[in-house]
Amino acid sequence: MKKKINFKISQTTRLEILKYFVSALLVMAIGSVIILSQGNSPLEALKAMIAGSVGSPSAIGTTIRWATPSIITGIAAVVAFKSGIWNCGIEGQMYFGAFAAAIAGSAITLPRFLHIPVCLIIGGLAGMAFAFIPAILKLKLNVNELICTLMLNYAANLFTEYLVFKYMGFDASELADAIATPDMSQTARLSVIIPKTSATTAFFIAIGIAVIIYLLYRYTVKGYELKQVGENLRFSKYGGINYKRTFIMIFLLSGFISGVCGGTEMTGAFGKFRPAFATNLGWDGVMIASIAKNNPLAVILISIIWGMLKAGSFQMERTTSTNRLVVMVLQSVFVLLVAIDYEALFKHFKEKSQIRRLRIQKEEV
Amino acid sequence: MEDIILEVKHICKYFGNLTANDDVSLRIRQGTVHSIIGENGAGKSTLMNIISGIYKPNSGEIYVKGNHVVFRNPNDATKCGIGMVHQEFMLFPELTVLENLMMGFETKKFGGFLNKKQAARDIQDIAEKYGFSIPLDKKVSELPVSLLQQVEIVKILYKGAEIIILDEPTSVLTPQGIEGLFQAIRYLTKQGKTVILITHKLKEVMEISDYITVLKNGVVTGNLKPEETDEHGLANLMVGRQVLFNTKKQEKEIAARDIQDIAEKYGFSIPLDKKVSELPVSLLQQVEIVKILYKGAEIIILDEPTSVLTPQGIEGLFQAIRYLTKQGKTVILITHKLKEVMEISDYITVLKNGVVTGNLKPEETDEHGLANLMVGRQVLFNTKKQEKEIAEPILEVKDLTALGSDGIEKVKHVSLSVRKGEILGIAGVAGSGQGELIEAIFGLRNPENGTIIYKGEDITMASPRKKREKKIGYVPQDRISTGCNVHADLIENCIMGYHVAHKFKTPWLINKEEASAFTHSVVENYQVKVQDIHNKIGELSGGNIQKTIVGREFSQNNDLLIIEDPTRGIDVGAIEFIWQKIIDVAQKGVSVLLVSHELGEVMELSDRILVMYNGEIAADLENTPELDEKTIGLYMLGGKS
Structure with missing residues (x-):
C-alpha cells in the first residue's frame, strides 16, 4: 500500500527486484548450458524465441493467446494460496468448466451479448461445483486438500472424457481426433483481436478478473478477511472471522475462476471441448502465482512473460533443433530460484559462522 | 573328461558385520551337476552372485578354465560363459519370448535394426539341440512357470553359457515340472555343459548331483559325492548344532x-x-x-x-x-x-x-x-484505585467443563460471575486451566458442559464473531501467534474485530479513512511507538505490540474485556501504562476478567480474586488490604482446600 501512495521503493522491494533479476540471469545461463549440451546454439535459440513471441503480429497473437489462460489460472491459484488453501485442482476445475461451457455454447441458442456471459458463468459454476468436493471433505472430514485436489485432477480429466462419450453417443471405435463436443455456435465465440491467431477478447476478460481480484483484496472487508485467514489463522479466529465459511468461499471462488478459464478457452481459442485439451495450464497457474508472490497485478505481468516463453518455444522448436521442453525446464528452475528465501539462507549461514567463531574463541580461552 | 572348468579360492564376502562367505573354496568339473546346498542364509546365493559377477568378493580369486578372472559386472561373467537362472525370473512380462531372449544380446542388421528372424533361427537351433521347445512369439505373461524356467535357461545358453547356475530352480515347479527340469539338466551335462545347482532340498540333491558342496554360515562344511553319503549325513553338515547368533x-x-x-x-x-x-x-x-x-x-x-x-x-x-x-x-x-x-x-x-x-x-x-x-511479590507501584459502583452481574459462567488440547479435562465444573465495572482476577500457577477456561468463554474452545450467560443471554456455543458483535473483547496471552498478524501492517492489525463488531460505513468495504483514523487513535491513546501506521506490526517491540493489542480491544467500546497476562515480558513503563488503562476502563463501567500468572498483577488490579488450582476454583476472595500473598499462594499451590 505504502509503495503505491508514496512512490517510494523500500529496501526490501529493491532487494526483491534484484532477486528476480539475478534469478532471470541465472536461468538464462543454465538454459545456455542445457542448449549447448545438446549441441545447439543458445543464441540461435534465443533469436527464435524472440521472433516467435514478439517478432510479428501473429507472434504477438500467439503470446496473447497463451498469456490469457495463464492469467486466469494464476489468479485462481492466488485466491487459494493467499488464504493458505492448497488448491492444486485448478486443472480439474477447469476441465469441468470447459466441458459445461462447450455444451452451453452448442446446445443453447441465445443472442451474442447474452450467450458468451452465459457460457462463462456456466463454466464457472461447473468449476465451482467440482471445487466443492475437496472443500466439503476438508471441512467435514479434515481431508488434506492438497492431495485431494491433486488426485481429483485425474478424475476430472477422465470423467469429462467419459461425459463427452456419453453426450455424443460415441463408442470406442471413434477416431481419437473426432472425440469432441459439437462446434459451439458463433454467438458463443469471442472475437479474434489479432487476425489469423487465436488471440481473442478473452485476454481482456482475464485482465478484468485479475483487476477485480486485486480490488477485492485491496478494498473490501471480505478480501481483508481472506488475507488474514491465510496469514494467521489463529488471529483470524480470535478476531471473529468465520474461518469455516471463509474456507468454503475460497475454494468456491478459486474453483469458479478456474471454471471461467475453461469457459474462455472454449469460447476463445478452442470452440469445442476435446478431452485432455489443457495439458498443464492449471500447473502454469500454480507456478505463476508462486513467482508473483500472490500479487494479482504481478500475475498479469508474469503471465505475459509466460505467454512469450510458450509462443517463443514453439518457434524455437520449428526453426532450430532445440527441444521445446527446455523452456519448461527453465520455467521450473525460475520458480525454484525465486522461491528460495535468500534472507533466511543468509541468516542461517551467518549464524553458523558466528557460532563457529564463538567456538574458536572459547577454545582459545 | 572331468576337467576343472571353474575354481574359486578363498572367497570372503562381508555385508557390514555379517559374514556371508568365509574362505570358501570350490572346484567345479566340466560336464557335471554340482549341487551347492545349505540352509537359508548359509551363503549359497551370495557365492553364486559372486561367481556370476553381481557381487564383488572382499577377497579371494576365481579361475575359469585355469585362467584367473576378475568380474567387474555380470556381463564379464557372461563373456566367460557363466550364466545364472535366478530364483525370481528376470523376464519382461509384456514382451514376447523372442524379445526377452534377445534383450541385452541383440542381433542387429544394418548397424542398428533388430534382426529378429536371424535371432529366432539361432534360438530355435539351440532349443532343439538341448531338447527345449518354447513358443517364441508368445508374451511371457501368457506362459506357465515351468516354461519360463526353460526360457531363462535358453536365454543363458543363447548368450553362450558354458556354466549354468540354477538358483533354487525347483521351488516354483510341480513334480512333473521338476522331472522335466532334471531331464533337461542331464541332457545339458551330456552335451558338455556344467550345471551348478543351488538348493536345500536333499532328495533332489541326491538324485541329480555328481558332486555336492555343503555350506553352513558362510563356511564350506563338506565336499562330497552322493554315493559317499545319505540325506542324514547332508542334513547334519547343513544344520550342525552350534547356534552362533541370537535371532x-x-x-x-x-x-x-x-x-x-x-x-x-x-x-x-x-x-x-x-x-x-x-x-x-x-x-x-x-x-x-x-x-x-x-x-x-x-x-x-x-x-x-x-x-x-x-x-x-x-x-x-x-x-x-x-x-x-x-x-x-x-x-x-x-x-x-x-x-x-x-x-x-x-x-x-x-x-x-x-x-x-x-x-x-x-x-x-x-x-x-x-x-x-x-x-513472594515485590510491589512495583501503587496504582490509583478509586471508589466505584459495582452493579449486577454481566457474565455468569455455570458449571463449565472443558478439555485441553490433549483431551484431558482441564477445566472442571467452574462457576464464576463478573459484575459490571468489576475487575475479577484469576490467579493460579500456569497450567491450572485458566487458559482453557478463557478460550472456552471467548469461543475458541468448545465447552464440554455448562453454560455461559452474558447480559441474560445464553452464549455458551457462540462463535468469537458473535461474541465480538455482543461487545466482548479479548487480549490473548500469546500476542504473537493469536493477538496479531506479524506479516500485516498496523492498520490491518487494528481493524481486526473492529470490522466485525463496529462495522465500517459501508459494511463490505474497508473505509481507508475510517481505518486509518481508528488506528491513529489507538496509536496515540496507547502511546504505541511507531513511525508509520503502514509499518508491519512484526517490526515493533513486544511492549508496543502489546499496547497495540490492548488499545485495539479497549477502543472498541466493549462491555466485557477478557485480559490474559497483559504485561508478560514487557518493560516496567509499559506495565504501569497498561495497568492504569485497565483500571480506567473499569472505572467507566466496563467489566474485566483478568487472568494473570503474576500474582502481584492480580492483587494490584482486582476487586475480587478467584484462585484456580487443578482446573477448579480453589478460592473466591475479596481483595481487601488484609489479603496477603501467602494465603493466595497456598491456594495456588493446593496447600489449602
Whole structure:
C-alpha cells in the first residue's frame, strides 16, 4: 500500500527486484548450458524465441493467446494460496468448466451479448461445483486438500472424457481426433483481436478478473478477511472471522475462476471441448502465482512473460533443433530460484559462522 | 573328461558385520551337476552372485578354465560363459519370448535394426539341440512357470553359457515340472555343459548331483559325492548344532526378561505386551520410569509427575520413589504442589524467576514458608484505585467443563460471575486451566458442559464473531501467534474485530479513512511507538505490540474485556501504562476478567480474586488490604482446600 501512495521503493522491494533479476540471469545461463549440451546454439535459440513471441503480429497473437489462460489460472491459484488453501485442482476445475461451457455454447441458442456471459458463468459454476468436493471433505472430514485436489485432477480429466462419450453417443471405435463436443455456435465465440491467431477478447476478460481480484483484496472487508485467514489463522479466529465459511468461499471462488478459464478457452481459442485439451495450464497457474508472490497485478505481468516463453518455444522448436521442453525446464528452475528465501539462507549461514567463531574463541580461552 | 572348468579360492564376502562367505573354496568339473546346498542364509546365493559377477568378493580369486578372472559386472561373467537362472525370473512380462531372449544380446542388421528372424533361427537351433521347445512369439505373461524356467535357461545358453547356475530352480515347479527340469539338466551335462545347482532340498540333491558342496554360515562344511553319503549325513553338515547368533526374537525375549527384572526390583508391574495407548496414565508414568531405569539411569528427574495422576496414583508413585532412593538411586522432583514436596522430599530448592530463593529441608520450614519463597511479590507501584459502583452481574459462567488440547479435562465444573465495572482476577500457577477456561468463554474452545450467560443471554456455543458483535473483547496471552498478524501492517492489525463488531460505513468495504483514523487513535491513546501506521506490526517491540493489542480491544467500546497476562515480558513503563488503562476502563463501567500468572498483577488490579488450582476454583476472595500473598499462594499451590 505504502509503495503505491508514496512512490517510494523500500529496501526490501529493491532487494526483491534484484532477486528476480539475478534469478532471470541465472536461468538464462543454465538454459545456455542445457542448449549447448545438446549441441545447439543458445543464441540461435534465443533469436527464435524472440521472433516467435514478439517478432510479428501473429507472434504477438500467439503470446496473447497463451498469456490469457495463464492469467486466469494464476489468479485462481492466488485466491487459494493467499488464504493458505492448497488448491492444486485448478486443472480439474477447469476441465469441468470447459466441458459445461462447450455444451452451453452448442446446445443453447441465445443472442451474442447474452450467450458468451452465459457460457462463462456456466463454466464457472461447473468449476465451482467440482471445487466443492475437496472443500466439503476438508471441512467435514479434515481431508488434506492438497492431495485431494491433486488426485481429483485425474478424475476430472477422465470423467469429462467419459461425459463427452456419453453426450455424443460415441463408442470406442471413434477416431481419437473426432472425440469432441459439437462446434459451439458463433454467438458463443469471442472475437479474434489479432487476425489469423487465436488471440481473442478473452485476454481482456482475464485482465478484468485479475483487476477485480486485486480490488477485492485491496478494498473490501471480505478480501481483508481472506488475507488474514491465510496469514494467521489463529488471529483470524480470535478476531471473529468465520474461518469455516471463509474456507468454503475460497475454494468456491478459486474453483469458479478456474471454471471461467475453461469457459474462455472454449469460447476463445478452442470452440469445442476435446478431452485432455489443457495439458498443464492449471500447473502454469500454480507456478505463476508462486513467482508473483500472490500479487494479482504481478500475475498479469508474469503471465505475459509466460505467454512469450510458450509462443517463443514453439518457434524455437520449428526453426532450430532445440527441444521445446527446455523452456519448461527453465520455467521450473525460475520458480525454484525465486522461491528460495535468500534472507533466511543468509541468516542461517551467518549464524553458523558466528557460532563457529564463538567456538574458536572459547577454545582459545 | 572331468576337467576343472571353474575354481574359486578363498572367497570372503562381508555385508557390514555379517559374514556371508568365509574362505570358501570350490572346484567345479566340466560336464557335471554340482549341487551347492545349505540352509537359508548359509551363503549359497551370495557365492553364486559372486561367481556370476553381481557381487564383488572382499577377497579371494576365481579361475575359469585355469585362467584367473576378475568380474567387474555380470556381463564379464557372461563373456566367460557363466550364466545364472535366478530364483525370481528376470523376464519382461509384456514382451514376447523372442524379445526377452534377445534383450541385452541383440542381433542387429544394418548397424542398428533388430534382426529378429536371424535371432529366432539361432534360438530355435539351440532349443532343439538341448531338447527345449518354447513358443517364441508368445508374451511371457501368457506362459506357465515351468516354461519360463526353460526360457531363462535358453536365454543363458543363447548368450553362450558354458556354466549354468540354477538358483533354487525347483521351488516354483510341480513334480512333473521338476522331472522335466532334471531331464533337461542331464541332457545339458551330456552335451558338455556344467550345471551348478543351488538348493536345500536333499532328495533332489541326491538324485541329480555328481558332486555336492555343503555350506553352513558362510563356511564350506563338506565336499562330497552322493554315493559317499545319505540325506542324514547332508542334513547334519547343513544344520550342525552350534547356534552362533541370537535371532531378533531371542534378543527381544532377553530384553523382556531384563525389563521384567528391573520392574520387579523396583516394585513396578507393567504389562510388556500391551500397546501403550491401552494403558492408563499412571501406568504410562511407570513405563517412563522403567524406561530410564533400563537405560541405566542413576539420577531420575521427574517433571511435574503428579499433575496427571489420581490421588491413588500419586501414592503409588511416591512409594516407588521411596523404593528407588532406598536402592541408591537419586530422584530430582520438579513440582509446584507444596503438600507433595513436604511429604516426599529430603531436600528442597526453591526457584523464582530463575533465581534460587531458598535451599532447605522440609523439617526446617512449612508450607507457608515455601509459598512465601515461591510467590513472594515485590510491589512495583501503587496504582490509583478509586471508589466505584459495582452493579449486577454481566457474565455468569455455570458449571463449565472443558478439555485441553490433549483431551484431558482441564477445566472442571467452574462457576464464576463478573459484575459490571468489576475487575475479577484469576490467579493460579500456569497450567491450572485458566487458559482453557478463557478460550472456552471467548469461543475458541468448545465447552464440554455448562453454560455461559452474558447480559441474560445464553452464549455458551457462540462463535468469537458473535461474541465480538455482543461487545466482548479479548487480549490473548500469546500476542504473537493469536493477538496479531506479524506479516500485516498496523492498520490491518487494528481493524481486526473492529470490522466485525463496529462495522465500517459501508459494511463490505474497508473505509481507508475510517481505518486509518481508528488506528491513529489507538496509536496515540496507547502511546504505541511507531513511525508509520503502514509499518508491519512484526517490526515493533513486544511492549508496543502489546499496547497495540490492548488499545485495539479497549477502543472498541466493549462491555466485557477478557485480559490474559497483559504485561508478560514487557518493560516496567509499559506495565504501569497498561495497568492504569485497565483500571480506567473499569472505572467507566466496563467489566474485566483478568487472568494473570503474576500474582502481584492480580492483587494490584482486582476487586475480587478467584484462585484456580487443578482446573477448579480453589478460592473466591475479596481483595481487601488484609489479603496477603501467602494465603493466595497456598491456594495456588493446593496447600489449602
